[in-house]
Amino acid sequence: MSETLFDKVWNRHVVVPETDAHPATIYIDLHLIHEVTSPQAFTVLKDRGLKVRRPDLTLATIDHSTPTLLNDDGTRPFVTDQAEKQVETLLANAAEHGIETHGWDSDNRGIVHVMGPELGATRPGMTIVCGDSHTSTHGAFGAIAFGIGTTQVGHVLANQCILMRKPKTMAIHVDGELQPGVTPKDVILAIIAEIGVGGGTGYALEYRGSVFENMSMDGRMTVCNMSIEAGARCGMVAPDDKTFAYLEGRKFAPDNYLAACDDWASLASDPGAVYDKEVFMKAEDIRPMVTYGTHPGMAMPIDALIPAAADKAEEDALEYMQVKAGAEIAGLKVDRVFIGSCTNSRMEDLRAAASVMDGGQVPDGLIAIVVPGSEQIKIQAEAEGLHEIFTSAGAQWREPGCSMCIAMNGDKAAPGELVVSTSNRNFAGRQGPGARTVLASPETAAAAAISGVLVDPRTFLDEEAA
Numbered sequence: 001m002s003e004t005l006f007d008k009v010w011n012r013h014v015v016v017p018e019t020d021a022h023p024a025t026i027y028i029d030l031h032l033i034h035e036v037t038s039p040q041a042f043t044v045l046k047d048r049g050l051k052v053r054r055p056d057l058t059l060a061t062i063d064h065s066t067p068t069l070l071n072d073d074g075t076r077p078f079v080t081d082q083a084e085k086q087v088e089t090l091l092a093n094a095a096e097h098g099i100e101t102h103g104w105d106s107d108n109r110g111i112v113h114v115m116g117p118e119l120g121a122t123r124p125g126m127t128i129v130c131g132d133s134h135t136s137t138h139g140a141f142g143a144i145a146f147g148i149g150t151t152q153v154g155h156v157l158a159n160q161c162i163l164m165r166k167p168k169t170m171a172i173h174v175d176g177e178l179q180p181g182v183t184p185k186d187v188i189l190a191i192i193a194e195i196g197v198g199g200g201t202g203y204a205l206e207y208r209g210s211v212f213e214n215m216s217m218d219g220r221m222t223v224c225n226m227s228i229e230a231g232a233r234c235g236m237v238a239p240d241d242k243t244f245a246y247l248e249g250r251k252f253a254p255d256n257y258l259a260a261c262d263d264w265a266s267l268a269s270d271p272g273a274v275y276d277k278e279v280f281m282k283a284e285d286i287r288p289m290v291t292y293g294t295h296p297g298m299a300m301p302i303d304a305l306i307p308a309a310a311d312k313a314e315e316d317a318l319e320y321m322q323v324k325a326g327a328e329i330a331g332l333k334v335d336r337v338f339i340g341s342c343t344n345s346r347m348e349d350l351r352a353a354a355s356v357m358d359g360g361q362v363p364d365g366l367i368a369i370v371v372p373g374s375e376q377i378k379i380q381a382e383a384e385g386l387h388e389i390f391t392s393a394g395a396q397w398r399e400p401g402c403s404m405c406i407a408m409n410g411d412k413a414a415p416g417e418l419v420v421s422t423s424n425r426n427f428a429g430r431q432g433p434g435a436r437t438v439l440a441s442p443e444t445a446a447a448a449a450i451s452g453v454l455v456d457p458r459t460f461l462d463e464e465a466a
């Protein structure tokens with residue numbers, strides 16, 4: 001019987017099948033933990049006298065609350081005592097339970113969804129969980145990966161399993177060739193605008209078609225990362241030669257690599273596999289996208305006019321964002337630019353942003369920060385001189401971390417400020433109380449940084465071509 005990629009990976013991990021009365025018990029291959037959602041789970045474990053069931057399948061990092069600037073003396077200015085305590089607690093818990101940890105002294109410390117793939121801990125056919133919604137990122141490798149709550153973090157620490165109902169499957173086909181200046185971020189924003197923020201609810205998405213086949217692993221991670229923003233449980237891309245080339249030689253790559261690749265290749269959906277739903281889009285229809293409201297589904301081409309509100313919630317969103325239906329979004333004054341997050345902080349993103357910012361200048365009054373996704377990315381970007389392009393243009397080059405994606409570490413915008421951000425959520429107040437977020441690609445964010453206004457990034461492509 002023909003099976004989908006999701007079905008194949010799911011079936012390999014069922015410990016106890018689902019019934020009407022009970023969800024399935026699913027075995028978890030990799031549990032990623034960080035300082036925000038794990039302390040309470042470790043406390044529960046301690047109270048019950050339990051140990052971590054598989055410390056060897058658990059991997060820790062610090063990213064959410066970590067400062068991205070250093071004091072002159074090299075110390076770290078935590079925004080609150082609580083933030084510092086969270087980090088100390090994670091490091092202590094991980095050490096006590098024998099969990100591999102990428103803390104301050106590791107060259108692999110980074111945002112949890114950047115670090116996992118970099119280490120090769122994320123591999124095809126796995127089940128991966130983390131107490132962070134954007135765990136869907138790891139689906140780019142053909143893994144079932146999804147975010148879990150603090151209580152579930154405790155369950156997985158204790159028994160390496162999770163209870164869940166099997167989601168339905170949805171294939172999202174995007175075929176054709178992307179136009180110049182159109183990036184993976186634009187593709188996923190266009191998909192969410194098409195199917196809606198609730199369009200993926202109850203589904204596991206599989207991204208199919210020539211656009212994803214031709215996309216880099218960095219790009220596939222950007223796409224899968226935002227699956228959750230369409231309400232989906234997870235998003236996946238079938239593993240292929242690009243996946244195998246990416247993982248080869250990484251720390252956790254299997255010893256018998258060719259045999260592993262053969263197995264991974266067999267995970268692709270079978271011809272004739274049936275999905276519960278299918279969506280078809282044309283690559284040529286996608287233009288550089290930005291959001292104009294307070295959820296990622298309120299996304300539009302940057303060269304279009306702001307759509308009319310469909311309901312009261314959208315009316316409120318337009319008011320919050322201080323934009324008017326029927327007006328152009330290009331030209332909107334920008335106060336801050338954030339290039340970073342597990343959506344867009346990888347080498348491909350930083351190279352793209354640097355190519356736009358090269359030779360430009362951030363105008364007075366605008367603050368632009370570039371935050372690499374990991375220590376490895378910081379090292380590589382500096383080796384390529386990208387940091388000098390950013391700082392010469394007047395942007396700040398920071399230490400790795402989640403930073404303004406969630407604004408827990410003190411990196412945030414002031415009330416009313418407009419932020420062009422390469423992150424994944426534009427909810428009201430996400431980047432600081434009253435802050436207004438416009439989600440965009442690294443190219444669009446970089447173009448805004450040196451223009452002081454929202455501008456079509458293709459303008460810069462044209463200038464280069466000319």
Ligand code: SF4
Binds near residue numbers: 111113132134343424
């Ligand atoms: S960058 Fe944002 S979405 Fe990603 S792990 Fe950090 S807080 Fe979560």
